[in-house]
Amino acid sequence: MSDHTTADREARLLASVPDGLLIGGRWRAASDGGTFAVHDPSDGSVVAHVASATVADGTAALDAAAAAFPAWSRTPARERAETLRRAFDLLTARADDVALLMTIEMGKPLAESRAEVTYGGEFLRWFSEQATRVQGRYGPNPEGTGRMIVSQHPVGPCFLITPWNFPLAMATRKIAPALAAGCTVVVKPASLTPLTTLFVAQLLQEAGVPDGVVNVITTKATGPVSEAIIRDPRLRKLSFTGSTPVGRSLLELAAGGVLRTSMELGGNAPFVVFDDADLDAAVDGALAAKFRNIGQACTAANRFLVHRSVADEFARRVTERVSSFRTGRGTQDGVTIGPLIDEDAVAKADELVTDAVHRGATVRTGGSPLDRPGTFYAATVLSDVPADSRLMREEIFGPVLAIVPFDDEDEAVRLANDTEYGLVSYVYTQSLARGQRMIERLETGMMGLNVGVVSNAAAPFGGWKQSGLGREGGAEGIAEYLETKYTLTADPFA
Secondary structure (H helix, E strand, O other): OOHHHHHHHHHHHHHOOOOEEEEOEEEEEEOOOEEEEEEEOOOOEEEEEEEEHHHHHHHHHHHHHHHHHHHHHOOOOOHHHHHHHOOOOOOOOOOHHHHHHHHHHHOOOOHEEEEEEHHHHHHHHHHHHHHHHOOEEEEEEEOOEEEEEEEEEEOOOOOEEOOOOOOOHHHHHHHHHHHOOOEEEEEEEOOOOOOHHHHHHHHHHHHHHOOOOEEEEEOOOOOHHHHHHOOOOOOEEEEEEOOOOHHHHHHHHHHOOOOEEEEEEOOOOOEEEEEOHHHHHHHHHHHHHHHHHHHHOOEEEEEEEEEEEHHHHHHHHHHHHHHOOEEOOOOOOOOOOOOOHHHHHHHHHHHHHHOOOHHHOEEEEEOEOOOOOOOOOOOOEEEEOOOOOOHHOOOOOOEEEEEEEEOHHHHHHHHHHOOOOOOEEEEEOOHHHHHHHHHHOOOOOOOOOOOOOOOOOOOOOOEEEEOOOOOOOOHHEEEEEEHHHHHHHHOOOO
16 A cells, blocks of 8 residues: 555544544534644654543533433343444444554554454453343341342443553443443543544444443543542542552542542563573563553563573573564554654653663663654663662563563562562463462462463453552453442241
8 A cells, every 4th residue: 555545544534533522422622612632653743633621521521421321220231232232343343444543643553453453342342241241149138037139230420531552442441341331431531542532432322322321521631620520429430540640649539529449550560481481482472561562551561580590591582583673653564663652751761771771781672762753762672680770660661671580489479579569460481380379479460371461351450559459351340330239128928
């Protein structure tokens, strides 16, 4: 496909994306007419302008969600399920468009965007199936004086705040279980990548989601708009994916209304390679765990803890592979590494690498920003990274693979757990017993044992410690949007 044809296709796609706020089933401008620009990080060009919601717009979106809640919560589960299934089918039919849109606004290679469409779509399909499986229980109380009925009910209007790094999957992972449970939602996508959510909201409308059930507000005034919604007594649930510091602030706000909260926060994932590991498999897993989404994932491996006896060989193999990566705009054939999301992300990656090198780490490949238009950082491998380096404590969120040697299992566990985060860990070993011990000993909510990617719509996603609260996906995901009611009835045989 020629550059001219590609540019025409991108222009047509961008023109088809709504640029307003979706409130009560109607697309509209911000109340003050404000807008903000969306940029392509591969060259910094402006690709769209979208409405920037005010506090009044956020309140109007919650008005619509609250008004739609009684009818949607009483909609039969089968009908809610079929609506979500239609949305899945529509998303699948438009997969190429959605993938291209993500690559334009976020920067990831097109192949990864296509994979995200598959992954994100699965949440619509999975929760369409879960909608009809909300269950309770019935039985006599222990004293035999009555019957206990335990039932599940939708929690109410929800505020869903999604991040920029997976603009499709993070939206469907929250919207789908909420709608399946009978809740209505106000969605606020990240201002860096709002277009995918706007496009998906349009597909949900086509699927037959009633007016007011899904409302979308894009805004640059994130703090004031979010605070007004969270403080509103009609809101009953807050779900947020993002950094731990922002999550703490939102939890403080949510405490005022004693809101149900789901928090998927930061990570500092250890990737542990033992001396008995299949090194070919470990290298493949390392590349997937580190460089997926250009390293901009909360599940990205941050610290590669490798047994000293195989550390040099592991470093040689990953360096050889990483050195062959092609960097460029995600729409170009063969590109492995796209741009980071913005200049701040480039500066953060460079600061962490510079700090590690200053403390004694060795740069095997990469190690600096690229001198070209856009926000690119070279795919990097560091070895012999000192334990006091900042990147051992801080989430990198960039294409930097940092190798730290260890001598025995106890040291590996100590290093892996030496963090405030506990989202995911990865372990490579051919010992079944060691693998079982690591499941028990590592303080993370998820673990990949001889695999480098763990995310799945049918599995509970979430972390321990300061990596968050609650779970998304799996049977557990819909429970986050349900309240439990216990009813005692008189003994019918008395």
